[in-house]
Amino acid sequence: MSIEVNGKTLQTDEEGYLADLNDWEPGVAEVMANVDGYELTENHWEVINFLREYYEEYQIAPAVRVLTKAIGKKLGKDKGNSKYLYELFPYGPAKQACKYAGLPKPTGCV
Amino acid sequence: MAKFETPALKEYPEIPVVQPGAMAHSRPFVAAAGHQAALGFPGELVDDWQAVAIAKMGELLGKYRSLPVFLDSCVKCGACTDKCHYFLGTGDPKNMPVARQDLLRKVYRRYFTFAGKHFPKLVGAVDLSKEVLDDWYSYYHQCSECRRCSVFCPYGIDTAEITMAARDILDSVGQGQKYSNEIIGKVFKIGNNLGLPGPALEDTLEGLEEDVEDETGVAVRYPLDEAGAEVLLVTPSADFFAEPHVDGLIGYGKVFHQAGIRWTLSSYASEAANFGLFIGSYENMRKVALRIRKAALDLGVKRIVFGECGHAWRVAYSFLNTLAGPFDFLDPRYPVPQHIIEVTHDLIQRGALTLDKSANDDLRVTYHDSCNVARASRMGTMPGGQFVLPREVIKACCNHFYDMSPDTIHESTFCCGGGGGLLTDDLMELRVKGALPRMQALKEVVDKHGVTHMAAICAICKSQFSKVLPYYGFTRDQIVSVHQLVSNAIVLGSKQ
Numbered sequence: 211m212s213i214e215v216n217g218k219t220l221q222t223d224e225e226g227y228l229a230d231l232n233d234w235e236p237g238v239a240e241v242m243a244n245v246d247g248y249e250l251t252e253n254h255w256e257v258i259n260f261l262r263e264y265y266e267e268y269q270i271a272p273a274v275r276v277l278t279k280a281i282g283k284k285l286g287k288d289k290g291n292s293k294y295l296y297e298l299f300p301y302g303p304a305k306q307a308c309k310y311a312g313l314p315k316p317t318g319c320v
Numbered sequence: 321m322a323k324f325e326t327p328a329l330k331e332y333p334e335i336p337v338v339q340p341g342a343m344a345h346s347r348p349f350v351a352a353a354g355h356q357a358a359l360g361f362p363g364e365l366v367d368d369w370q371a372v373a374i375a376k377m378g379e380l381l382g383k384y385r386s387l388p389v390f391l392d393s394c395v396k397c398g399a400c401t402d403k404c405h406y407f408l409g410t411g412d413p414k415n416m417p418v419a420r421q422d423l424l425r426k427v428y429r430r431y432f433t434f435a436g437k438h439f440p441k442l443v444g445a446v447d448l449s450k451e452v453l454d455d456w457y458s459y460y461h462q463c464s465e466c467r468r469c470s471v472f473c474p475y476g477i478d479t480a481e482i483t484m485a486a487r488d489i490l491d492s493v494g495q496g497q498k499y500s501n502e503i504i505g506k507v508f509k510i511g512n513n514l515g516l517p518g519p520a521l522e523d524t525l526e527g528l529e530e531d532v533e534d535e536t537g538v539a540v541r542y543p544l545d546e547a548g549a550e551v552l553l554v555t556p557s558a559d560f561f562a563e564p565h566v567d568g569l570i571g572y573g574k575v576f577h578q579a580g581i582r583w584t585l586s587s588y589a590s591e592a593a594n595f596g597l598f599i600g601s602y603e604n605m606r607k608v609a610l611r612i613r614k615a616a617l618d619l620g621v622k623r624i625v626f627g628e629c630g631h632a633w634r635v636a637y638s639f640l641n642t643l644a645g646p647f648d649f650l651d652p653r654y655p656v657p658q659h660i661i662e663v664t665h666d667l668i669q670r671g672a673l674t675l676d677k678s679a680n681d682d683l684r685v686t687y688h689d690s691c692n693v694a695r696a697s698r699m700g701t702m703p704g705g706q707f708v709l710p711r712e713v714i715k716a717c718c719n720h721f722y723d724m725s726p727d728t729i730h731e732s733t734f735c736c737g738g739g740g741g742l743l744t745d746d747l748m749e750l751r752v753k754g755a756l757p758r759m760q761a762l763k764e765v766v767d768k769h770g771v772t773h774m775a776a777i778c779a780i781c782k783s784q785f786s787k788v789l790p791y792y793g794f795t796r797d798q799i800v801s802v803h804q805l806v807s808n809a810i811v812l813g814s815k816q
Binding site for chain 1: 349498499502503506512513514515516517519520523524527528531556557558560561562563565566593629743745746779780782783787796
C-alpha cells in the first residue's frame with residue numbers, strides 16, 4: 211500500500227501506517243486524515259507534535275496518561291483527559307494519532 | 321475495513337440460524353519475513369509446505385499425548401455446537417467447535433489413520449490442499465482458545481489445544497500471524513509486547529508517582545529495577561500504557577505501599593503476557609518465560625507476583641515451574657508464583673487494609689471472569705478460588721455488586737471476544753461479533769440491577785471491551801480493572 215503526498219509516493223503497511231518513519235512530513239498527516247474524512251485542526255496538531263517529540267526521545271508513543279497530562283498542561287485542564295482525545299481522534303488517540311504522526315502502531319494488549 | 325453489522329441484543333440469548341461461509345473472508349494479516357525470523361519460523365510459505373506441515377503434525381502427535389486423543393475421541397454428539405461465542409456471534413458453522421476441530425481432524429485421518437489412508441471417503445479424510453491450509457489460517461484465527469467448549473464436551477476435548485497445534489503447523493510452513501509474531505519478537509528485543517524501552521518505562525512510572533501523590537497526598541512508589549526488593553511484579557505492559565489498565569497498576573502500588581511490602585518492576589521482564597502460548601510454540605513460550613526467571617534472579621527477589629493478565633496467569637500458574645523452574649530461590653512460604661488478587665485478598669482477610677466502600681458508591685459493578693483464569697488456573701487454596709477471590713476483593717471495595725447470568729460466569733464464562741491472539745484491528749468484525757454473548761449478559765444486569773461497570777482482571781479483556789462496548793450501545797469507560805476499585809477504596813496512611 212502507499213499514499214501520495216506532495217507528489218511523492220510513500221509506502222505504508224497493510225494498516226496504513228508509514229513503512230519508513232523518515233518519510234514523514236506534515237502533509238502525511240493531512241492526507242491520512244482526509245482519507246479518513248477529517249480536517250486537522252490546531253488541536254490535532256498539538257497532539258501530533260507532542261507524539262513526535264516524545265517518540266524522538268523515547269522511541270515509543272507516550273502512554274495515554276502521559277499524553278493526557280502533557281495536553282492538559284498545554285491546552286488547559288479541561289482538555290487533559292482521554293475523553294477530549296477521543297473527541298479529536300475517535301478511533302483512539304493511541305492508534306489514530308500515532309498513524310497521522312508517522313509513528314509505528316502500538317502493539318500488544320492495547 | 322469492510323462494513324459489517326453489529327448483532328442485535330435480544331430479550332433472551334438466541335442460537336443463530338446457521339450461515340455457511342459467513343466468516344470465510346476473515347483472516348488476519350500474515351506475518352512478514354522479519355517477524356517470522358525472530359521466532360525461528362520460515363519467512364514465507366515454503367515450497368514443500370505440504371510435506372513440512374504433515375511432518376510437523378506427526379511431530380506434534382508424538383510430542384503431545386493429548387492431541388491424538390482429542391483427534392480420535394470425538395463422537396459428534398453436538399454438545400459443543402452452540403457453546404462458542406464466535407459461532408453464537410457469527411452463525412458460521414465452521415465456528416462450531418466440532419467443525420473447527422474437524423478442519424485438522426480430516427487431514428489427521430488421511431495421513432495418520434489406517435482407514436483414512438486406504439478409504440478416505442468413508443471416514444471423511446481429505447488431502448492437505450492449499451484450500452484446506454487457507455481454511456486453517458482463517459478459522460484457527462477465529463478461535464480465542466478460551467476452552468468454553470471443552471467444559472461442555474463429554475470427552476473433555478480441548479479445541480484450544482487443537483487450535484494451538486494448527487497455528488504451530490502454520491508457523492512451521494511460513495504462514496504465521498502478524499499480530500502475535502510481531503509482538504513476541506518485541507518481547508525478545510525490548511522486553512514487552514508494546515516495545516516500551518526502559519527509559520520510557522521509567523518516565524511513565526515517575527509520572528504515575530507524581531499523579532498519585534497529587535491525588536492522595538501520599539508518596540506511593542512505582543519502583544523499577546530495584547535490587548533487593550521482596551516482590552517482583554510482572555504485569556502486562558498494557559498496564560503502563562492504556563486505560564483502564566493503568567488504574568489497576570496504580571491500585572497494585574497502593575496495596576504494596578499500604579502493606580509495607582518492598583516491590584519492584586523489571587525493565588527486562590516488563591511483560592506478563594506470553595503469546596508463545598497463543599501460537600502453540602513451546603520454544604517461544606519458554607524463551608518468554610525464562611526472562612521472568614532471569615529478572616527474579618538478577619534482582620534477588622523473594623516472591624514473584626503477577627498483575628491482572630488472563631493468559632499470563634495460565635502460563636504462570638500451570639506451566640511456569642516446568643518452563644522456567646525450579647524456583648527454589650524464592651520464599652517457600654508464599655505461592656510460586658502468586659496473583660495480585662491473592663496478595664490483596666490475603667491482606668484484606670488479615671485486616672491489613674482499610675477499605676472505604678463508599679468511595680465506589682457511584683458504581684454498580686459486575687465481574688467478567690476472564691477465560692484463562694476461569695478455566696485454566698486457580699487462585700487461593702480451595703477449588704474454584706479463581707471465581708471466589710476476585711469477587712471477594714470487589715465486594716470488599718464496593719457496596720453494589722451483581723453477578724451476570726450463571727451460565728455466563730465462573731467456568732461457563734464467555735470469552736471477551738479478543739483473546740488468544742485475536743485482539744487486532746484486522747479482526748474487528750470477528751471481535752465485535754464474538755463479544756455478543758457477553759454483551760447480552762451484561763445488558764441483562766444493566767436492565768435488571770442498573771449495573772454501570774464491568775470489572776475484569778485481564779489486559780486483553782479490558783482493551784477488547786473498551787473497543788467493542790460502544791458497538792452495543794455502552795460506553796468505552798464501562799470496563800474497569802479490579803484493582804482500580806481497590807485503588808478507589810483503599811485508605812492510605814497509618815491505620816486508624
